[in-house]
Amino acid sequence: xxxxxxxxxxxxxxxxxxxxxxxxxxxxxxxxxxxxxxxxxxxxxxxxxxxxxxxxxxxxxxxxxxxxxxxxxxxxxxxxxxxxxxxxxxxxxxxxxxxxxxxxxxxxxxxxxxxxxxxxxxxxxxxxxxxxxxxxxxxxxxxxxxxxxxxxxxxxxxxxxxxxxxxxxxxxxxxxxxxxxxxxxxxxxxxxxxxxxxxxxxxxxxxxxxxxxxxxxxx
Amino acid sequence: xxxxxxxxxxxxxxxxxxxxxxxxxxxxxxxxxxxxxxxxxxxxxxxxxxxxxxxxxxxxxxxxxxxxxxxxxxxxxxxxxxxxxxxxxxxxxxxxxxxxxxxxxxxxxxxxxxxxxxxxxxxxxxxxxxxxxxxxxxxxxxxxxxxxxxxxxxxxxxxxxxxxxxxxxxxxxxxxxxxxxxxxxxxxxxxxxxxxxxxxxxxxxxxxxxxxxxxxxxx
Numbered sequence: 001x002x003x004x005x006x007x008x009x010x011x012x013x014x015x016x017x018x019x020x021x022x023x024x025x026x027x028x029x030x031x032x033x034x035x036x037x038x039x040x041x042x043x044x045x046x047x048x049x050x051x052x053x054x055x056x057x058x059x060x061x062x063x064x065x066x067x068x069x070x071x072x073x074x075x076x077x078x079x080x081x082x083x084x085x086x087x088x089x090x091x092x093x094x095x096x097x098x099x100x101x102x103x104x105x106x107x108x109x110x111x112x113x114x115x116x117x118x119x120x121x122x123x124x125x126x127x128x129x130x131x132x133x134x135x136x137x138x139x140x141x142x143x144x145x146x147x148x149x150x151x152x153x154x155x156x157x158x159x160x161x162x163x164x165x166x167x168x169x170x171x172x173x174x175x176x177x178x179x180x181x182x183x184x185x186x187x188x189x190x191x192x193x194x195x196x197x198x199x200x201x202x203x204x205x206x207x208x209x210x211x212x213x214x215x216x217x218x219x
Numbered sequence: 220x221x222x223x224x225x226x227x228x229x230x231x232x233x234x235x236x237x238x239x240x241x242x243x244x245x246x247x248x249x250x251x252x253x254x255x256x257x258x259x260x261x262x263x264x265x266x267x268x269x270x271x272x273x274x275x276x277x278x279x280x281x282x283x284x285x286x287x288x289x290x291x292x293x294x295x296x297x298x299x300x301x302x303x304x305x306x307x308x309x310x311x312x313x314x315x316x317x318x319x320x321x322x323x324x325x326x327x328x329x330x331x332x333x334x335x336x337x338x339x340x341x342x343x344x345x346x347x348x349x350x351x352x353x354x355x356x357x358x359x360x361x362x363x364x365x366x367x368x369x370x371x372x373x374x375x376x377x378x379x380x381x382x383x384x385x386x387x388x389x390x391x392x393x394x395x396x397x398x399x400x401x402x403x404x405x406x407x408x409x410x411x412x413x414x415x416x417x418x419x420x421x422x423x424x425x426x427x428x429x430x431x432x433x434x435x436x437x438x
Contacts, residue, residue, distance in 0.1 A: 177388065178387075
């Protein structure tokens with residue numbers, strides 16, 4: 001049974017990796033749609049979201065099949081439950097990328113972002129894509145050190161997010177309240193996307209070591 | 220084994236119900252702190268958040284114990300996995316209430332909200348508290364019809380949220396960008412709180428009937 005578990009768990013993590021890739025691609029295109037007010041790209045993200053939902057259902061079915069294997073040991077049970085939680089994280093990442101695409105579509109043909117904050121969003125987009133890619137990588141390698149490094153990218157994201165608020169709040173913001181509302185929500189979407197990637201990293205540490213990240217760092 | 224499952228599942232749902240109550244109380248007090256710029260109440264919410272985290276760990280341990288029962292049948296496995304997902308939903312509700320309290324604390328002694336939108340937040344708070352209470356109720360009763368009604372409250376929340384954006388965007392907003400940013404984020408916190416309560420209702424429908432809400436409504 002143990003070898004069946006190991007094989008099926010690797011397959012589940014493979015599907016989760018694919019899902020991360022889809023979420024990363026969605027955020028990449030949404031960012032492009034946002035920065036360039038590109039309606040076709042925004043529509044493409046919105047239209048392809050269903051693919052992630054389909055994979056999500058497949059991943060959950062695989063996780064249920066693993067639970068139904070005869071008497072998985074306690075650590076294995078925890079890894080399988082982490083699998084369900086990772087599905088939920090990636091679903092949310094996909095939903096956040098979708099939100100970005102929808103803002104781009106809603107404001108088209110205008111740009112949602114004032115020129116002044118484009119650089120922030122280009123960089124937040126780059127970080128989000130890197131984090132989705134790193135989450136995919138550690139789901140496959142199950143390397144706990146690499147999984148923990150997702151936290152560093154998130155720190156960079158949080159810094160950008162804070163600076164963005166400084167631009168909004170403290171300077172002579174000349175773009176009006178409507179643009180400020182868009183920028184506020186968009187900033188939050190990128191920040192939450194990154195938070196979920198960090199959570200995936202934390203769950204991989206647990207799958208790989210049986211320890212929480214805090215316990216693992218202490219050793 | 221089946222009777223052990225039924226008993227332990229009821230106990231798990233009892234803990235989840237308590238967690239909903241805590242999240243609801245947190246949102247009630249956060250709303251009070253927000254509307255009245257009451258620092259002591261904000262601090263109380265922030266300080267008591269740990270209680271929810273403790274219950275969350277307890278609920279997960281109960282769910283793991285249920286999974287470890289010898290060979291739960293397929294439907295039971297799905298109910299237990301729903302239990303884990305409900306823990307995550309309530310954790311998030313608690314975190315969102317905490318965010319509201321932190322905004323109140325950050326702006327103290329000033330009020331975070333312009334007078335003009337107080338009514339919206341009083342009503343969104345009232346709805347959020349009702350939804351947490353209804354989620355608690357259906358976790359105990361496992362009544363699928365009542366669980367589905369959470370969607371109606373959420374529709375009311377979404378309406379309020381949309382109107383709030385109209386106030387922000389379309390009228391002569393005279394409170395500046397900083398207040399607009401606060402109102403935008405706060406509105407999102409209440410809306411997401413409600414979304415998670417709806418998800419709990421959907422999961423209860425599944426626990427009680429083995430069907431998704433869409434399948435259940437069709438019957």
